Amino acid sequence: MTGTAPHPGDDDVRRLELAQLRRLEIASVLEATTLAVLVGIAVPLKYFAGYTIATRIMGPIHGLAFLFYIWTVLQTVTGGGWSGCAIARLVVAAFIPFAGFTTPAFLRPRLKALAAG
Amino acid sequence: MTFHDVYPWFAGLHVASALLFVGGLIAETVFLSTLPEARALDPAQRRAVSAVRAWDRRVTTPAMLLVWALGLTLAVMQGWFSSHWLQAKLVFVVVLSALHGVQSGTLRRLAGGTGGARKQTVPIFVIVICAVLIAVLAVAKPF
Numbered sequence: 001m002t003g004t005a006p007h008p009g010d011d012d013v014r015r016l017e018l019a020q021l022r023r024l025e026i027a028s029v030l031e032a033t034t035l036a037v038l039v040g041i042a043v044p045l046k047y048f049a050g051y052t053i054a055t056r057i058m059g060p061i062h063g064l065a066f067l068f069y070i071w072t073v074l075q076t077v078t079g080g081g082w083s084g085c086a087i088a089r090l091v092v093a094a095f096i097p098f099a100g101f102t103t104p105a106f107l108r109p110r111l112k113a114l115a116a117g
Numbered sequence: 118m119t120f121h122d123v124y125p126w127f128a129g130l131h132v133a134s135a136l137l138f139v140g141g142l143i144a145e146t147v148f149l150s151t152l153p154e155a156r157a158l159d160p161a162q163r164r165a166v167s168a169v170r171a172w173d174r175r176v177t178t179p180a181m182l183l184v185w186a187l188g189l190t191l192a193v194m195q196g197w198f199s200s201h202w203l204q205a206k207l208v209f210v211v212v213l214s215a216l217h218g219v220q221s222g223t224l225r226r227l228a229g230g231t232g233g234a235r236k237q238t239v240p241i242f243v244i245v246i247c248a249v250l251i252a253v254l255a256v257a258k259p260f
Contacts (some may be wrong), residue, residue, distance in 0.1 A: 013229035016229045060192075063189055070218075071219070079225055
């Protein structure tokens with residue numbers, strides 16, 4: 001066998017990067033949702049109504065979503081083409097309630113540029 | 118059925134997932150170290166990248182997600198979050214997860230046909246030391 005695998009072209013790069021950005025969008029909304037539920041519902045329930053079970057359940061769920069988001073950010077930026085400011089913005093968004101909901105809008109120009117080729 | 122009944126099954130699945138995750142991470146680290154830096158891959162190398170990336174997506178990444186999910190479940194149910202051994206163990210788990218995130222990004226870039234691999238390859242001893250410390254901390258729970 002002489003090795004006739006097709007050379008990956010621009011379409012392959014675009015397809016892979018588009019799929020990765022969509023995963024990042026999903027991860028950011030998931031992380032933002034769990035953080036919003038944690039600080040907006042579970043924490044008030046714990047401190048104002050004494051339901052500690054709320055944070056016992058939501059804490060680990062948000063922890064899982066947070067880890068998945070940061071892992072997806074790392075996986076995305078390793079592909080290259082990201083400035084330090086953009087990477088910092090993605091990471092900081094994970095710590096601020098509701099900020100993650102703005103990440104899809106932040107990624108939209110990049111998605112449009114990739115889709116347009 | 119109480120959590121006490123299912124604990125050994127959860128713990129067993131957690132250990133199995135950890136084995137698959139660390140095994141996959143070490144395998145892809147060794148593989149990436151064999152690829153040329155800053156030059157295009159030949160067809161055989163591109164096929165190998167596709168195979169390793171497929172394994173990463175189908176086995177290593179799901180195993181890592183299971184490690185997190187089962188680990189968090191066990192820690193919550195057993196009330197271990199205030200234990201120092203678990204806090205120390207979490208640091209090494211996060212390091213391994215971060216290294217995996219970087220390497221699976223490298224595999225995606227290579228699958229797209231851009232660049233070489235070596236400059237982003239993780240020193241394998243870092244992975245081995247983290248894996249050993251995680252196992253020792255989980256079993257011995259020294260502090």
